[in-house]
Amino acid sequence: MLMVVAVLFWISLFFVAYSYIIYPCLLFIFSRCFSRPIKTDQDFTPTVGFLVPAYNEESVIRKKIDNILSIDYPEEKIVVWVGSDCSNDRTDEIVKSYNDSRVHLWRAPERGGKTGVLNRLTPLIDAEIILFTDANTLHHLDCLRAIVRNFADPAVGGVAGHVEHITKDGEENAEALYRFFESRQKVMEGKLHSTISAFGGFYSLRKSLFTPIPPNAYSNDDVLIPMSAIRAGYRVVYEPDAVSEEDLSERISAEFSRRVRIGAGNFQAFFWLLDFVNPFRGWPWYCYLSHKVTRWFSPFFFGLAVIAVTILTFFTDWLVYRSIFSVGAVLILFSLVNKVFPLKICRHVFYFLTMNSALFLGFFRFAAGIQSAAWSRTERS
Helix, strand or coil: CHHHHHHHHHHHHHHHHHHHHHHHHHHHHHHHHCCCCCCCCCCCCCCEEEEEEECCCCCCHHHHHHHHHCCCCCHHHEEEEEEECCCCCCHHHHHHCCCCCCEEEEECCCCCHHHHHHHHHHHHCCCCEEEEECCCEEECCCHHHHHHHHHHCCCEEEEEEEEEEECCCCCCCHHHHHHHHHHHHHHHHHHHCCCCCCCCCEEEEEHHHCCCCCCCCCCCHHHHHHHHHHHCCCEEEEEEEEEEEEECCCCHHHHHHHHHHHHHHHHHHHHHCHHHCCHHHCHHHHHHHHHHHHHHCHHHHHHHHHHHHHHHHHHCCCHHHHHHHHHHHHHHHHHHCCCCCCCHHHHHHHHHHHHHHHHHHHHHHHHHCCCCCCCCCCCCC
């Protein structure tokens, strides 16, 4: 029985290590050996429709619209559509106050969450490229030209931009390291074929490729929409020079709740994307399985590894398991009190534990059944 536990431990540890260490290393090698460059054109300027889903965003919506209108791009080729998900604050009033033919308001007949807004509003926008962006995401002025130059290649169906998370006082946080880690993987995946997800606050798609996502899709449009373009035979690439920023919530509970919601959406997406668990899809299959599927299920592998090494520590005299248990216990303990011991490694371990805990709870939210895509906005600084 203890040998079975030992085998389970090493298998579980392998899958966690594969997701966070082995796959990025293999991706580094593969992206250099099998790179497929994109043909870009700096002078390519298609029409772009910004789609901004909004629910009670009166505190940021004016700043958001002003930011879009100030972007370095031909004025006549930009339109802004704010999709109000039955906002009951001043969001609609603020949008209507713009005396600019490029700014439009669409109000949903009933609440349907971000998914409902995307599904209903996208077909109404007269533009070649749809840029999906959140109300609290602010764009660097040169970001749009960096995005659209990739669409000069007819094989490209979608382009994901880079989103930086910022804190109120600019303090370094573990989320920044995670974003850097994720963005590097997305760049390399795009070199092979496609990145299989985007940062939800800032990504784009050829309008002709848009297909409605399931009406109860829960915080996973940034996976389902890019994957639909890949399914149609196009590439989705990541553009690190297209930079936007969004702030983090100052309340840890609010950010944790957001991550649980994202976790539930991830498991929901897994069952809608089973056709990508197919080796004949080539690089998209490999990247999806290695980057997303192993990551989504890593809380279960991690939990199984912890249980197994605990059993092996107390019921055997094998030094290797006692050493792993001791080091792991110290790291976890110090991470839980990282405010007292502000070491970087403690902060990163705490972030890893928090992220996986939220993903684990997200599975149970998914298992309980998701009937609606609607939720309340996260209060941010």
